[in-house]
Amino acid sequence: MGVLKGSIGYAKFHVRGALPDDVHQRFLARVRARAFKPLTPEDEDDASVGWMPIERPFDDEVSFRSEGVFFGSYLNLALRIDRWKFPSSLVKAKMAAAERVYRQKTNKERISRAEKAELREAVERKLRRDGEPTTKTADFTWNLATRELRLFGKSKLVVEHFHELFEKTFQLRLLPAGPYITGIAVELPKGLERALAEVEPTAFHHRGARRAAEVA
Amino acid sequence: MARTKKEDSTALDALDARLQREGDEEGESSQGPSLAESIETRRFLGREFLTWLWFQSETFEQKLSIEGFGECELWLERSLVLEALTEAGKEKATLAGVAPSGGPEAREALRQGKLPTKAKIALRRDEQDFALTLDADGLSLSGVKIPALLKGDGDDPFYERMQLIEEVEGAIESLYREFLVARLGPGWDKEVVPAMRAWMSDEETPALVRYKSTHSRG
Structure with a gap:
């Protein structure tokens, strides 16, 4: 699963908070500050989490160039999580x-x-x-113009680590796009947003009528 | 004709500000559900959307006109998962095949109160084929198939790939918006639900006939 190739499946987020004026320079510096560092056997921690260039997520040496991070209005990176994990x-x-x-x-x-x-x-x-640590990577692509971000990885471990590292790196907040948030994002006609917050499940059938409230 | 997305959504900003406020006030007494709770408890809308989409596709012979995407055919195919919460616990039905949504088991599952939680959806616009699996509870997409469009050496694979991903995602969001306008409006209980109930029961009732004639698509 990946931004550049492979199968397409992702968790979508809306990025909130103000972008700095010098986006490229500022963000590149912050990404470099939280670049992935390989694990060594002597490390106290049993995991290392950091950013890698999206085109080379498995390189031993990490270096970020602007053209490898910014693709037009998109910012693309890979999250890498290495862990010491033995059966x-x-x-x-x-x-x-x-x-x-x-x-x-x-x-x-x-x-x-x-x-x-x-x-x-x-x-x-x-x-x-x-041995070797286990490695997991997940690409993300962030459209800086629309402020929509797509994370090509959906496991709980990946999403939690991504959320934490993203907010620390960019000092912005992520709103996961689900039924409610997407309902807000699609900008409904005036008056319907309140209804969105108050609506109750439909009882399509009598059985559903008994269960509708519990499902909610 | 792609719908232009606004670069700055004041509604999302207001939501974000409210979430932050609630985060700061955590533990203090508050009246009513928090925004975070509201977000969790609205997940049923994803299942109702998928049900409505299935109903639209079958009622209008797969022909839809989607804002920002255009005229297309849309149908559910290959695999469909339906769930209901019962006194005994969660009941799940997983249907597979060429067109599981058209089979009697699918309608029976709906009549038992199960709603779709995951479905594979195919779209055809002109000669372009798209497919995706929609997970209703998160409105998330997986297994997305996009047409191969690269024509020459100058074409950039990343931009083309993103353009197509955003297009098909935009189509789903346009449909979701259309669903919500119907869902939250006064016609839902009086007009849409009776038509959907008739469809679930395979009955051509006056409510369904009326719905078809007033909402004819394409």
């Missing part, structure tokens, strides 16, 4: 092996909670050194 069965197996070795070395029957925590840290560090 729980693998972690369990490695822990069991580590505990066996530890007991043999120390001649201890019982391992304390603190010792287990240390062993777990060592196991995870080794897994990180031997």
Whole structure:
């Protein structure tokens, strides 16, 4: 799924708040400040979230040029989320092996909670050194003229991270386009906006009449 | 003839300002539902829109005239999901096939009080074919198919792709606006709902006949 190619499926948002006068310069600086940073095995955090150029979301080195971010009146970027994530069965197996070795070395029957925590840290560090983080990316395209933004990724994880990073980067707010917000955005004739806020579900059938209020 | 979108919507700005105010006042006593709650509780409008669209397509033999998009054919195809909330919990029906919306199971599901939550929609305008899956609760689009238009080396794939995406999305929004004008107006209960009930029951009642003659499309 992507802005430039691939399948087309997206969550739409309306961007609210004032744009700065020097949009290109200001936004490019802010994007660079929140560029993606690759995870290392020694990082305390188990995830890294940041912006990548939309044409090269998997590059090891990040660099943003204006022409790679601004496409006419559109601003295009990729959100990248890398996480250290290992199957729980693998972690369990490695822990069991580590505990066996530890007991043999120390001649201890019982391992304390603190010792287990240390062993777990060592196991995870080794897994990180031997493995690769999982990577998720999601493109977005933002029409700066219409202030509509389309995020090509709908999972809860992606949308939550995107929302947080977008608002921190651009200091603007996102309104998700659903039935109510879209009803406002399409600019109904005068008087109908109030009705939009007060309307109740239609009972198309008797069964629906009993359930209509509960569905709402 | 694309409808020009306003660059600045004062209605959306007012909504945003209200949401921020409510965020600042969170925890303080307030009368009535918050705007955030209102947004959540309006989701049923998406399902009613999809039902209305299905009704329009079948009643007017797939011929629609959509503001900003033009004359086209629109139909539901391949897959349709309907849901209802009952005493026993959520009831769901997933219908698949070449034209599941035209089958008896679809009408039976409607008569049981289920409404469509997700549908694959096809549009044909002149020689151009579009398709999308509409998720009613979020009014979100997925599986969007757009015609391939690139003619020469000078054409930019990104702009063409965005133009077509925005066009088909704009068509859905125009239809949603048309639905809301009907839905929120005085004719909904008196005129539209009786016609839709007749359609759901496969009965050519006077209400449905009247609706067809006064709302003839294309």
